[in-house]
Amino acid sequence: MVRIKVPATTANIGPGFDSLGCALSLYAVIDFEETDAGLLIDGCEPAYQNEENLMVAAYDLTMKRLNMQRKGLHIRFHSDIPISRGLGSSAALLVAGSMAANVLHGNTLDKGEILDICNQIEGHPDNVAPAIYGGLTASLVEADKPYSVRYPINEQACFCVLIPNFQTSTHEARKILPAQVDFKDAVYNVSRTAVLCRALETWDEELLTIALNDRLHQPYRSQLIHEYDKIRQICLKHGAAAFFISGSGPTCIALSKHADFSKRLAEDLKQCRHLWQAIDLKADLKGVESEEI
Numbered sequence: 001m002v003r004i005k006v007p008a009t010t011a012n013i014g015p016g017f018d019s020l021g022c023a024l025s026l027y028a029v030i031d032f033e034e035t036d037a038g039l040l041i042d043g044c045e046p047a048y049q050n051e052e053n054l055m056v057a058a059y060d061l062t063m064k065r066l067n068m069q070r071k072g073l074h075i076r077f078h079s080d081i082p083i084s085r086g087l088g089s090s091a092a093l094l095v096a097g098s099m100a101a102n103v104l105h106g107n108t109l110d111k112g113e114i115l116d117i118c119n120q121i122e123g124h125p126d127n128v129a130p131a132i133y134g135g136l137t138a139s140l141v142e143a144d145k146p147y148s149v150r151y152p153i154n155e156q157a158c159f160c161v162l163i164p165n166f167q168t169s170t171h172e173a174r175k176i177l178p179a180q181v182d183f184k185d186a187v188y189n190v191s192r193t194a195v196l197c198r199a200l201e202t203w204d205e206e207l208l209t210i211a212l213n214d215r216l217h218q219p220y221r222s223q224l225i226h227e228y229d230k231i232r233q234i235c236l237k238h239g240a241a242a243f244f245i246s247g248s249g250p251t252c253i254a255l256s257k258h259a260d261f262s263k264r265l266a267e268d269l270k271q272c273r274h275l276w277q278a279i280d281l282k283a284d285l286k287g288v289e290s291e292e293i
């Protein structure tokens with residue numbers, strides 16, 4: 001039996017659409033045990049207790065890569081990562097399933113191969129890469145193959161995640177994006193993404209505020225997020241260095257160097273309708289971990 005611990009992730013980080021991502025200190029812990037036959041999944045909603053489950057899909061694709069076939073599987077699932085909120089729940093499941101199959105069958109695949117398998121299912125590497133490697137990652141895809149590099153992130157960086165009481169689907173939030181962008185907007189994002197990676201390392205607050213802006217996805221997706229403007233104003237009023245949509249939303253993130261930033265927001269959040277929950281997180285630097293038990 002193997003226990004997999006995998007972090008939540010925030011993708012895009014403002015201008016780095018489908019490229020930047022950071023692992024966060026919020027986790028799913030999942031046990032995988034091979035059995036003689038059948039599939040048993042404990043701990044998640046009945047709707048997900050079947051062969052369609054993303055953990056199972058990633059497990060099976062990894063077994064295929066290993067030229068093996070799954071017999072039976074018992075999964076015990078516990079996750080603090082909310083579903084369909086923009087914190088990479090689907091990537092966490094994929095990474096856990098792929099990693100489990102690998103560890104239970106000789107541990108012959110490296111992290112690059114796990115990334116490749118998970119990206120095949122997820123379709124973009126910006127959540128799965130930090131879930132695997134930890135920390136801040138930048139990724140690209142060339143001829144269907146994902147490549148990721150890791151950037152240092154300043155230890156002062158605090159991510160106050162604001163999670164509302166409604167969901168949005170990543171699939172739907174991708175459909176509303178335009179098919180083409182203005183050249184000036186492309187330059188706006190490319191320049192900010194490059195500068196942002198260094199500003200996150202040095203913690204240059206002036207640059208972080210400017211570089212964390214985006215013209216590719218947030219102007220469209222903010223319309224799907226109830227109370228977006230109100231939440232943004234609250235966070236900036238209380239001293240956030242920057243505010244951005246986590247992944248495809250609806251979770252938003254206030255970036256600051258204050259480890260208890262959520263406390264500053266508590267009173268104002270009571271005035272909002274969508275029961276925004278504020279949680280103070282740090283970057284997770286380890287990425288997925290496995291332990292044979």
Ligand SMILES: Nc1ncnc2c1ncn2[C@@H]1O[C@H](COP(=O)(O)OP(=O)(O)O)[C@@H](O)[C@H]1O
Nearest residue numbers: 044048054083084085086087088089090169170
């Ligand atoms: N416990 C779970 N078991 C199986 N599938 C899940 C589970 N949690 C989430 N999912 C799948 O992941 C999807 C959510 O992924 P997505 O829309 O990409 O949002 P996010 O990754 O930001 O949470 C769900 O619609 C479901 O298909």
Ligand SMILES: N[C@@H](CCOP(=O)(O)O)C(=O)O
Nearest residue numbers: 011018086087088170247248
């Ligand atoms: N780059 C993707 C990231 C989606 O992240 P999720 O956590 O919302 O699934 C996008 O912006 O569509």
